[in-house]
Amino acid sequence: MILRLPWRVITQFRRSNKFEAIRWCSSCEQPPARQRRPATSKPSQPQKDLYLDHRRIGQEQDLYMINELTPGSIFFLPHGTRIYNRLLEFMRAQLRGFGFDEVVSPIIYRKTLWQISGHWDKYKDDMYKVSDRSDGTDVGEDDDYGLKPMNCPGHCLIFDSTLRSYNDLPIRFADFSPLHRNEAKGALTGLTRVRRFHQDDGHIFCTPDQVEQEIKNSLQLVDNVYSAFRVPSYRLLLSTRPEKFIGALEEWDKAENDLRNVLEQSEVPWEINDGDGAFYGPKIDILIKDSNGKEHQAATIQLDFQLPRRFNLKYKGADGKDDHRPVLIHRAVFGSVERFLAIVIEQHQGRWPLWLNPRQLMIIPISHAQSEFAHAQQEIISGNASDKKKLFSFMAEPLFVDVDERPETLGHRMREAIKKGYNYVAVVGPKESSKNVLAIRNLSDQSNKTTEYSAAEVRDLIIGKMNTFE
DSSP: OOOSOGGGGSOOOOBOTTTOOBOOOTTTOOOOOOEEOOTTOOOSSTTOOEEOOHHHHHHHTTOEEOOTTSTTOOEEOHHHHHHHHHHHHHHHHHHHHTTOEEOOOOSEEEHHHHHHHTHHHHHGGGSOEEEOOOOSOSTTOOOEEEEOSOSHHHHHHHHTTSOOBGGGOSEEEEEOOOEEOOOOGGGOBTTTBOSEEOBOEEEEEEOGGGHHHHHHHHHHHHHHHHHHTTOOEEEEEEEOOOSSOOSOHHHHHHHHHHHHHHHHHSSSOEEEETTOSBTTBOEEEEEEEOTTSOEEEEEEEEEESHHHHHTTOOBBOTTSOSOBOOEEEEEESSSBHHHHHHHHHHHHTTOOOTTTOSOOEEEEESSGGGHHHHHHHHHHHHTOOSOTTSOOOSSSOOOOEEEOOOSSOHHHHHHHHHHHTOSEEEEEOHHHHHHTOEEEEETTOTTOOEEEEOHHHHHHHHHHHHHTTO
């Protein structure tokens, strides 16, 4: 049975000590009720004084679903997939500008890899194990495998696949392939706590002298991205050496000092989070607040001297010696794409900015006589030509345009478009079709003003606004 109500397979209601995460049990309880915003919150629209959980919005807008046969794994439905893909397209563009090359790495590795990296000893209870079909006759065959919970060991294999020179560094890999972590069933919560997820994962292999600049670049990337998403505020935590760690104390001290030096030069408030670093190195955690005042960890920047040593990674230095050890920087800005999407859903309360909206324009023909004209305009604006004998351009910017030609009143169809969250509505009647234009109304404009545009002008208008992240 497919459940279209995401909360029905999620965990028991309770409030987290940190930021009031709402959780539901698997006994098909009712979805979260509409919640009053705290007095300190600022609603995205003056008339909205109710705060909706991302699970309710996801159900109302058909963004995603969860099935009890695969708990903790998200099915993105067509409109949710549009938003998910837009997030990745956006991040890919930013990463290209910061010199990252995207790679695609396997999701399953032999246990030996995780033993080398140290994850098997520290992390195996949170991993999914897989057994090989081997009958045991292959001498030396490692029959135990693990689904990857992170990308860094695989990226170390890529770095080590060829001889590297100091002239090649820094080398920056980006990876969006799926990760799996065996989270406790009782902890699963909508999009915010899942078992299968994606990260905007990045790993930078650099010389010790390049560390400070790469950390600065990573913080700048974080600031750029959060500005585009209108994140109200964020703060930085320097998470230091935990009780259980690998590596020498001197290396940890140097890594923590490198991060501290960068933070002291930044203009963003930061504080020490003592003992909360990763087992292989210290990190900068970035906490963001959504429009309801809830705080979430999203981005992270981690400095790692241990994995390059464990994988015996080397590069040839300026002195001609090939025994130089790179430094590894782990970095993610969204963190979990699924969790970041939950934050964005609640931030906008389902009223999407144009560039993220899976429903950008609704064309409403007044009568059936204008239906053919409406569909012709839809093809032009969306960029999806109807001629199936021609190749479609993969460079064209896809726009999400629908036509509502149901035999309902014009007012009813207008209200439906508003309820579904379209940015624009275009009404076409005999006048518009004779002039080959559309009467466009911006639904965020309280004046209800309409303006006539040609289909090509509407497409240019929407793309122009999307390019400024409106």
